Amino acid sequence: DFTVDKAGYYMLKFSSIQPGVELLLGGVDLITMPSKAAYWKQQLAAAIEEAKPVVDAAYGVDYDGDTKTAFSAAIAKAEAGGFTSPSAVTAMINELKDLAAKMNTRVNNIDDFTISVIETSSTYESLAEKYLASQVAIDAKKVIDQYSAVNPSTLSDDQLNEVVPLLKKTASALKNLEANAGLLTWGIQKGIETYNLLGTQDEA
Numbered sequence: 001d002f003t004v005d006k007a008g009y010y011m012l013k014f015s016s017i018q019p020g021v022e023l024l025l026g027g028v029d030l031i032t033m034p035s036k037a038a039y040w041k042q043q044l045a046a047a048i049e050e051a052k053p054v055v056d057a058a059y060g061v062d063y064d065g066d067t068k069t070a071f072s073a074a075i076a077k078a079e080a081g082g083f084t085s086p087s088a089v090t091a092m093i094n095e096l097k098d099l100a101a102k103m104n105t106r107v108n109n110i111d112d113f114t115i116s117v118i119e120t121s122s123t124y125e126s127l128a129e130k131y132l133a134s135q136v137a138i139d140a141k142k143v144i145d146q147y148s149a150v151n152p153s154t155l156s157d158d159q160l161n162e163v164v165p166l167l168k169k170t171a172s173a174l175k176n177l178e179a180n181a182g183l184l185t186w187g188i189q190k191g192i193e194t195y196n197l198l199g200t201q202d203e204a
Contacts, residue, residue: 040089041081047093048078054100058107062114064153067106071099102157109160113152116167120144123174131177140174143167 004010055071074095083089121144124137131137147167152160 036086040083040086044078044081044083044089044093047096048075051075051078051096051100054103058103062153063103063107063110065106065156067099067102067157071103074099106157106160109157109164110152112164113147113155113160113167116164116171117144117147120167120171120174121148123171127174128178134177136173136177140170143170 051071052075055068055075058068074092078092078096083092120140124140124144127137143166147163155163
């Protein structure tokens with residue numbers, strides 16, 4: 001691509017560095033470059049269109065919080081316009097992109113928080129009594145007691161970033177408790193069988 005700085009008559013010439021090679025060109029487009037103001041206006045409009053679906057996807061009150069409030073305010077500010085320099089438009093675009101990323105993260109964290117608490121509680125309630133004294137079950141019970149009544153929308157982004165990995169880890173550990181215990185029991189049983197078999201062979 002290239003830009004013509006001023007109006008006039010121009011000729012396009014093409015050549016090859018390889019002798020005897022002919023070029024056949026097609027689809028050459030000549031377009032009028034919009035003014036710089038129009039260009040930045042288009043860039044801002046595109047950023048707004050990308051931001052709107054993100055905040056629309058977080059329409060429920062479950063996703064309320066400072067991030068959603070700031071994101072909605074930024075979109076309104078961008079739509080109002082009135083920017084007087086490319087740097088101001090660029091800053092606005094970057095703000096929209098940053099808040100969109102934070103909004104997506106918040107939505108995912110809140111969803112993961114809710115799912116993990118439900119899964120952990122359900123798994124704990126169905127856990128065989130013999131596993132309740134295990135450290136995994138004890139830790140899970142503490143997490144359930146601490147977070148089952150918490151509305152994740154009341155937590156800040158930083159709090160969610162810290163809590164959600166713990167909840168997911170707890171849910172996974174509790175799910176694997178019985179399975180791992182079963183494998184351990186199977187391993188012990190096989191060990192005993194092997195020991196007995198070897199002992200019988202030694203006696204023979």
